Amino acid sequence: MELDFTLLWQHRMFMVKGAVVTIQLTFGAIILGFILGCIAGIGRVSRNTLFRSISGVYVYVLRGTPMLLQIFFVYFGIPQIYMALTGNSMTPDPLTAGVIALGFNSGAYVAEIVRSGIEGVARGQMEAARSLGMTHGQAMRHIILPQAFRRIIPPLGNEIIILLKDSSLVSVIGAGELMFSARVMGARYYDYVQFLAGAALIYLFLTFVISQLLALLERRLKVA
Amino acid sequence: MSLEIRKISKSFGGVKALDDVSLSVETGEMICFLGPSGCGKTTLLRIIAGLEYPDGGSMYLDGRDLSSLPARKRNFGVVFQSYSLFPNLSAAANVAYGLECRRWPGEKIRKRVEEMLALVHLGDHARKLPHQLSGGQQQRVALARALAPEPSLLLLDEPLSALDAQVREELQEEIRRVQQHLKITTIMVTHDQEEALSMADRVMVMKDGTVMQTGPPMDIYKRPENSFVARFIGKMNVLPAQKEIPFQSHVAAEGSRPRIIGIRPEDVQIACCGREEGTFSGVVDQVVRLGNLTRVSLRVESTGGREKDLLILSELQGMGEGLEVGASLPLCIQPENVRVLEWH
Ligand SMILES: Nc1ncnc2c1ncn2[C@@H]1O[C@H](COP(=O)(O)OP(=O)(O)OP(=O)(O)O)[C@@H](O)[C@H]1O
Numbered sequence: 001m002e003l004d005f006t007l008l009w010q011h012r013m014f015m016v017k018g019a020v021v022t023i024q025l026t027f028g029a030i031i032l033g034f035i036l037g038c039i040a041g042i043g044r045v046s047r048n049t050l051f052r053s054i055s056g057v058y059v060y061v062l063r064g065t066p067m068l069l070q071i072f073f074v075y076f077g078i079p080q081i082y083m084a085l086t087g088n089s090m091t092p093d094p095l096t097a098g099v100i101a102l103g104f105n106s107g108a109y110v111a112e113i114v115r116s117g118i119e120g121v122a123r124g125q126m127e128a129a130r131s132l133g134m135t136h137g138q139a140m141r142h143i144i145l146p147q148a149f150r151r152i153i154p155p156l157g158n159e160i161i162i163l164l165k166d167s168s169l170v171s172v173i174g175a176g177e178l179m180f181s182a183r184v185m186g187a188r189y190y191d192y193v194q195f196l197a198g199a200a201l202i203y204l205f206l207t208f209v210i211s212q213l214l215a216l217l218e219r220r221l222k223v224a
Numbered sequence: 225m226s227l228e229i230r231k232i233s234k235s236f237g238g239v240k241a242l243d244d245v246s247l248s249v250e251t252g253e254m255i256c257f258l259g260p261s262g263c264g265k266t267t268l269l270r271i272i273a274g275l276e277y278p279d280g281g282s283m284y285l286d287g288r289d290l291s292s293l294p295a296r297k298r299n300f301g302v303v304f305q306s307y308s309l310f311p312n313l314s315a316a317a318n319v320a321y322g323l324e325c326r327r328w329p330g331e332k333i334r335k336r337v338e339e340m341l342a343l344v345h346l347g348d349h350a351r352k353l354p355h356q357l358s359g360g361q362q363q364r365v366a367l368a369r370a371l372a373p374e375p376s377l378l379l380l381d382e383p384l385s386a387l388d389a390q391v392r393e394e395l396q397e398e399i400r401r402v403q404q405h406l407k408i409t410t411i412m413v414t415h416d417q418e419e420a421l422s423m424a425d426r427v428m429v430m431k432d433g434t435v436m437q438t439g440p441p442m443d444i445y446k447r448p449e450n451s452f453v454a455r456f457i458g459k460m461n462v463l464p465a466q467k468e469i470p471f472q473s474h475v476a477a478e479g480s481r482p483r484i485i486g487i488r489p490e491d492v493q494i495a496c497c498g499r500e501e502g503t504f505s506g507v508v509d510q511v512v513r514l515g516n517l518t519r520v521s522l523r524v525e526s527t528g529g530r531e532k533d534l535l536i537l538s539e540l541q542g543m544g545e546g547l548e549v550g551a552s553l554p555l556c557i558q559p560e561n562v563r564v565l566e567w568h
Pocket residue numbers: 236237239240241259260261262263264265266267268415
């Protein structure tokens with residue numbers, strides 16, 4: 001058999017559309033995940049017991065169950081619960097369900113990144129701030145979080161790349177992202193190799209771009 | 225402002241870090257906490273700062289109870305051992321920070337920051353970030369930051385221990401100068417006895433969470449009250465009390481006999497006293513010449529019975545010419561130079 005990429009080239013726009021959905025999923029999820037992760041990460045080190053335990057349970061559950069299960073739960077489970085509660089039916093959009101599932105999942109990992117970022121800031125910093133007259137919350141906002149932020153950029157970049165790859169799991173609920181496109185085309189022509197190779201190239205290109213952008217951001221932060 | 229500490233105790237798990245510590249610090253006074261590592265100096269300072277809570281005891285600032293006042297409301301300036309400047313803020317912004325917390329007006333803050341940085345000779349470094357400053361400069365900024373909000377008390381936890389000897393000496397003088405200039409009541413923790421003796425108005429010597437002795441540096445040196453202080457501050461011969469060594473009894477508890485006595489090496493003279501009492505004969509065991517100072521250890525033979533030979537250290541000015549190992553020499557100890565350290 002000869003390697004032939006004419007079919008891939010012919011359907012390139014279809015693949016690009018899939019890549020766009022992958023990007024939408026990844027960025028939607030990282031934004032949601034970042035917000036949830038910051039809240040839960042601060043919660044993990046909060047002095048408020050309720051806030052701390054809710055954050056702890058969130059992180060534990062989302063990190064302790066498979067992502068596929070979480071995707072299915074959002075796509076199939078939540079409509080069922082909604083039906084049982086309200087009597088109305090609901091058909092979620094696979095892309096939205098994907099963003100929510102990925103976002104909640106990544107939020108748990110971001111929470112751990114944020115927590116270790118905060119804990120990595122020397123204890124003396126909080127004490128110095130408190131001795132100078134700041135409340136715990138003010139010291140957190142003005143002194144601790146800005147320092148923690150710099151430390152979380154590298155692991156956060158890593159999280160974005162993981163998320164980009166994990167977004168392929170959303171293909172199982174029919175979101176038309178890159179992996180889904182490759183699978184559909186592969187099945188249509190019964191020629192998986194060129195479409196999988198094409199998808200792989202696009203994933204590699206995207207991870208390359210993301211890591212370059214992050215490296216740039218890290219350099220900027222170091223100078224500032 | 226004066227500070228009164230009464231019977232403070234603190235345990236961590238099973239470890240007693242502080243046991244019934246009491247102290248009063250007068251207005252404008254500088255006190256040093258001195259003691260070996262782990263004796264509770266930092267813990268006591270943190271309790272005073274409000275960063276740690278005592279298990280028992282109380283504290284009063286000018287008669288006002290401090291126990292329910294959180295750290296941020298105490299208005300104490302604190303300088304920590306490791307550099308605790310805010311790395312994301314410039315030197316000036318670090319100094320301004322406490323003033324912003326107290327909502328000083330902008331113009332007043334600017335003036336005060338300038339004044340404080342000038343006080344620690346860092347006027348030209350206002351814009352620099354902490355990592356662009358040397359260790360000594362960082363601690364100066366930390367001092368300026370602590371002093372800017374006009375604190376009622378200045379607390380320093382080994383502020384110089386991370387610096388090399390020369391910078392350290394400079395900053396010792398600097399801190400003392402600023403402290404006396406502002407007449408601010410100050411507590412400084414150190415485990416360096418020279419630092420404590422040279423800087424403090426009074427020194428509090430601690431061991432295992434308890435106070436061993438509190439007093440002016442000269443008192444601590446001249447009149448140690450127990451063998452721990454005697455050994456910890458300077459050099460001292462700590463010997464079992466024997467009838468041959470005369471001493472002036474002082475503060476003797478009723479009916480007790482001295483058990484351990486102490487004599488500074490410079491008070492052991494190699495000469496005859498001119499009378500029988502207080503004169504011994506010792507054999508030179510070792511001679512160490514340190515330029516203008518000579519250290520001689522001498523073995524004094526026991527007079528029999530159960531007593532062992534004593535090894536006594538003597539310090540002489542000068543080169544100690546003619547001193548040779550094995551020579552037998554007369555020693556003289558004046559009774560008034562003998563301290564009783566422990567009683568039966
Ligand atoms: N947060 C803590 N948790 C548990 N034990 C502690 C804590 N802080 C201090 N300790 C213990 O309390 C004792 C006194 O400690 P502290 O830090 O006050 O000593 P220090 O005199 O300042 O010593 P150093 O000269 O080494 O700084 C030590 O035995 C120490 O291990």
